[in-house]
Amino acid sequence: MTGWIDKRALWIAFLVAPAFLILLTFVVYPLVNALAYAFFDWQSTVRGDFVFLDNFRDILFKEPFATWTRQAFTHNVIVFVSLMVIQNGLGFLLAYALWRNLPGARFHRIAVFLPVVLSTIIVGFLWKLFMHPLFGLVNQTLRAVGLGMLAMPWLGDSKTALGALIVTNAWHWIGFPTLIFLAGMQRIPGEIMDAARMDRDNEWSIITRIVWPLIAPSATIVFILTFIGSFNWFELPYIMAGIDGSPFGNTDVLGLYFYRMAFGNQSAGTTDFGHGSALAVLTFLFIAVVATFWTIRLRRREIEI
Amino acid sequence: MSKLIRAMVFGLLGASIALPALAEDLTFWNWRPEDTAAYQKFFADFHAQNPDINIKFQGYEPSSYATVLSTALSGGQGPDLMMVRAYGAFEAMAAPGYLMDLTGKVPALENFPKTAVAAETLRSDGKVYAVPYASQTIFVMYNKDVFDKFGLSEPKTWDELLADAKTLKDNGIIPFANGTATAWQNETLTFGLGSSIMGKGFYDDFMAGKATFEDPRFVEALKSLTEVKDYLPDGFTGLDYPSSQQLFTSGMAGMFVGGSFEIAGFQKAAPDMHIGVFAAPAKAAGDPALVSVFYDGGFAANAKTEHSAAAVKFLNWVASKEFGQEFANDLGNVSVVPGVEFKSPLLGEVASLNQQSIPYMMLVYFRYQEPSGSVLLQQQVQKMMAGETTPEEAAAEITKGIATYYKPFQK
Numbered sequence: 001m002t003g004w005i006d007k008r009a010l011w012i013a014f015l016v017a018p019a020f021l022i023l024l025t026f027v028v029y030p031l032v033n034a035l036a037y038a039f040f041d042w043q044s045t046v047r048g049d050f051v052f053l054d055n056f057r058d059i060l061f062k063e064p065f066a067t068w069t070r071q072a073f074t075h076n077v078i079v080f081v082s083l084m085v086i087q088n089g090l091g092f093l094l095a096y097a098l099w100r101n102l103p104g105a106r107f108h109r110i111a112v113f114l115p116v117v118l119s120t121i122i123v124g125f126l127w128k129l130f131m132h133p134l135f136g137l138v139n140q141t142l143r144a145v146g147l148g149m150l151a152m153p154w155l156g157d158s159k160t161a162l163g164a165l166i167v168t169n170a171w172h173w174i175g176f177p178t179l180i181f182l183a184g185m186q187r188i189p190g191e192i193m194d195a196a197r198m199d200r201d202n203e204w205s206i207i208t209r210i211v212w213p214l215i216a217p218s219a220t221i222v223f224i225l226t227f228i229g230s231f232n233w234f235e236l237p238y239i240m241a242g243i244d245g246s247p248f249g250n251t252d253v254l255g256l257y258f259y260r261m262a263f264g265n266q267s268a269g270t271t272d273f274g275h276g277s278a279l280a281v282l283t284f285l286f287i288a289v290v291a292t293f294w295t296i297r298l299r300r301r302e303i304e305i
Numbered sequence: 306m307s308k309l310i311r312a313m314v315f316g317l318l319g320a321s322i323a324l325p326a327l328a329e330d331l332t333f334w335n336w337r338p339e340d341t342a343a344y345q346k347f348f349a350d351f352h353a354q355n356p357d358i359n360i361k362f363q364g365y366e367p368s369s370y371a372t373v374l375s376t377a378l379s380g381g382q383g384p385d386l387m388m389v390r391a392y393g394a395f396e397a398m399a400a401p402g403y404l405m406d407l408t409g410k411v412p413a414l415e416n417f418p419k420t421a422v423a424a425e426t427l428r429s430d431g432k433v434y435a436v437p438y439a440s441q442t443i444f445v446m447y448n449k450d451v452f453d454k455f456g457l458s459e460p461k462t463w464d465e466l467l468a469d470a471k472t473l474k475d476n477g478i479i480p481f482a483n484g485t486a487t488a489w490q491n492e493t494l495t496f497g498l499g500s501s502i503m504g505k506g507f508y509d510d511f512m513a514g515k516a517t518f519e520d521p522r523f524v525e526a527l528k529s530l531t532e533v534k535d536y537l538p539d540g541f542t543g544l545d546y547p548s549s550q551q552l553f554t555s556g557m558a559g560m561f562v563g564g565s566f567e568i569a570g571f572q573k574a575a576p577d578m579h580i581g582v583f584a585a586p587a588k589a590a591g592d593p594a595l596v597s598v599f600y601d602g603g604f605a606a607n608a609k610t611e612h613s614a615a616a617v618k619f620l621n622w623v624a625s626k627e628f629g630q631e632f633a634n635d636l637g638n639v640s641v642v643p644g645v646e647f648k649s650p651l652l653g654e655v656a657s658l659n660q661q662s663i664p665y666m667m668l669v670y671f672r673y674q675e676p677s678g679s680v681l682l683q684q685q686v687q688k689m690m691a692g693e694t695t696p697e698e699a700a701a702e703i704t705k706g707i708a709t710y711y712k713p714f715q716k
Contacts, residue, residue, distance in 0.1 A: 043397075043400050043401065046379070046400070046401040062709075063705075063709070064676050064681075064705075064706050064709075065675075065676070128545075131543070132543070132544075132548065133484075133538070133539060133540025133541070133542075133543040133544055134538060134539060134540060134544070134548070139540070151540075152540065152543075153486070153540035153541070153542045153543025153544070154543060155486065155543045156484075156485070156486045156540060156541070156542030156543025156544065156691070157542060157543065157691070158691060158693060242486070242487060242488065242545070243488075244488035244680075244683065244684070246486050246487065246488055246687065247485070247486065247542055247687055247688070247691055248684045248685070248687045248688040248691070248693075249684060261675070263372070264371075265680065269672070269675060269677045269679065269680050270393050270394075270397065270672060270673065270674065270675060270677060271371075271397060272675055275675070
């Protein structure tokens with residue numbers, strides 16, 4: 001008996017080892033390395049003195065870095081909250097409409113998911129063109145219907161730039177929460193819904209009392225992914241607003257700020273792996289801690305309701 | 306046929322025995338893959354004079370060049386010869402000791418402009434590590450055909466510049482093609498339009514540690530910039546750099562504030578357009594009109610190269626008038642080698658404008674450390690052009706940011 005277990009354990013170890021090694025080399029090692037980088041002073045690609053927590057202190061408390069860090073973080077929070085409302089809220093309503101088989105549901109099921117398949121580069125450039133101040137579709141349309149006074153440089157105005165990026169992101173990704181919610185709804189047993197409809201005829205109370213609690217596992221996945229995505233947001237602002245988070249930092253997020261800091265902005269700055277790594281480590285810790293605790297909470301909620 | 310084969314075999318054998326003894330193969334890297342043909346021609350000329358040295362060209366994509374080069378050098382895999390940038394980006398390569406110290410090795414450098422050599426000198430040890438190759442000028446480029454059509458001439462005062470702009474606008478031409486959405490465009494705008502208003506006096510006082518960017522002359526330059534807002538394209542705050550270039554090359558706009566590095570691209574995109582250049586004037590007639598100048602980069606050798614004698618030979622060659630002339634003719638660059646004559650009249654004009662100039666200050670002095678002067682200026686001017694800060698506030702923020710590490714600004 002014990003011999004059989006040993007053999008089995010050996011087999012498992014043999015099968016797991018390659019994956020474990022890959023994980024160790026390409027995930028754990030870089031992570032630990034970045035953590036180590038953050039404690040040193042860097043002269044371009046050469047590691048300098050051990051400075052312990054100086055890099056972290058600079059980023060969090062030394063001006064103007066502190067203001068920039070705060071600003072980027074605030075934008076990430078705004079992005080997260082907005083995407084929760086717009087992307088996931090609308091996604092839920094869309095999923096419900098598709099599930100109830102409203103007219104045109106089959107067509108829309110595909111249409112809603114289509115943008116998700118497109119690459120972020122394409123979506124970013126397309127929407128940047130749409131929002132071009134002179135030739136963009138948005139402004140041209142506004143002018144054509146006599147609303148020319150509403151035409152504005154969407155990506156160049158500090159009041160609209162971040163909003164424009166959020167709308168683009170929601171357009172791109174809305175199919176994803178929709179799909180997950182729809183899958184969750186389709187798993188709800190028909191008897192429950194029949195019983196619910198006999199019991200009450202108020203659609204809203206069916207949504208809030210029956211459907212929403214029963215798709216809690218889907219909500220958990222969508223929420224956590226939105227959270228991680230919002231705080232790692234990089235591609236879309238990079239493509240549409242540029243590496244500086246134009247205009248004057250109004251679209252700056254932690255991802256852009258990190259990239260600028262670590263690798264240097266070709267036309268303005270210098271490379272600084274120390275401060276960049278410190279920022280990356282802080283971002284990683286924040287995401288890991290919040291995501292873990294929130295997942296635990298959401299899981300508990302799944303069981304409660 | 307068999308004779309031919311035999312001849313070839315013998316030939317190859319002979320070559321394979323003779324070559325290793327005679328020739329040295331050196332590698333050369335830069336960030337201009339589009340100039341491959343030109344560099345191969347240069348290297349062929351060099352080879353004709355030095356038959357025992359072969360140089361192999363390898364171009365990399367510009368935005369990743371610095372990373373590729375520093376990674377290769379730190380891993381001991383770098384090229385024998387290479388192009389490096391200037392100022393802060395140059396120091397990133399020179400400070401770790403990757404580059405060959407050129408002290409006493411390239412005598413021609415003695416006659417180079419001092420500011421050009423300074424751009425390739427490591428501040429910490431005062432040694433030169435690269436042979437500078439070209440200067441770039443920040444000024445105003447204009448569409449001569451459009452100017453002629455409306456009877457405009459190169460302005461001699463700031464008010465004349467604004468008057469020219471107004472005429473263009475009244476005739477449905479966008480006066481300036483520039484937008485501010487791409488951050489670094491704000492820096493070219495500031496020095497392309499404001500250098501004469503800042504003036505040499507401001508620059509000298511700054512160098513003497515007597516003036517910060519809160520100096521009234523610098524603030525005045527920023528203020529003047531806001532006067533141009535009416536003459537930028539509609540929605541200029543959302544207009545990015547490529548769109549600005551297109552507005553100019555398509556003839557929709559009459560002027561483009563930018564660097565001499567644009568000229569080659571503009572001429573390629575609009576071969577029929579006649580481009581003129583001028584230094585944006587000062588407020589008062591008679592005050593000198595200044596352009597803003599910086600140096601682009603230099604040729605350097607690997608400190609650990611096995612062919613150091615050949616590398617030094619090459620560096621002396623790129624410091625020669627002969628190479629400078631070829632470089633200017635074939636690549637349209639304002640070579641810094643003394644005595645080079647410019648075949649293209651436009652290039653000659655750029656070179657003569659350079660005689661009255663101040664440095665492109667943020668790049669030349671404040672791109673060594675974060676927060677870099679460029680980052681601060683670009684952000685603040687972008688904000689000012691959007692009407693969300695005043696010239697005074699912008700100047701104060703720029704000064705405050707630089708003062709975190711620059712002693713003369715720390716009161």
